[in-house]
Amino acid sequence: MGSSNTPVPADLLRQHGLQVTAQRIAVIRAVSACPHGTVEEVAEAVHNEIGAISRQAVYDSLxxxxxxxLIRRIQPAGSPARYEDRVGDNHHxxxxxxxNRMVDVDCAVGYTPCLTAADDSGYEIDEAEVIYWGRCPECFTADKEPAAQ
Structure with a gap:
């Protein structure tokens, strides 16, 4: 964060009417540095940057x-919550x-019948959340290799 087109964490906090604190800045930086990080991963990164901080303070900031x-919380079924700073779009x-590695997938374009509700039950739908499950290339390759005897 902090390139010419990306606001620095302190500016993001101010733009959203939030008090600028070292803890909040460290949490934003940690989420940016570790996309899809769990609370534990974010807390470790924050601790490495600013020293002592309670897990509760990290939870509260997240x-x-x-x-x-400012950040997005994702909670896949059977997994701990994860956090990312890619917000403002409808990616999957x-x-x-x-x-358990997680990567971003841009929203499908063109004909996408699975993203159109057959019956909206009167809801005003403004977002669809899709999680694809499978095996990453490394795990797929490892599973295909014969076991050492």
């Missing part, structure tokens, strides 16, 4: 930043069933 739209995710 929750508030997600609520304000692909998760490896073997190693």
């Amino acid at each position: 929750g508030m930043l997600a609520e304000k739209g 995710h692909l998760i490896c069933r073997s190693c």
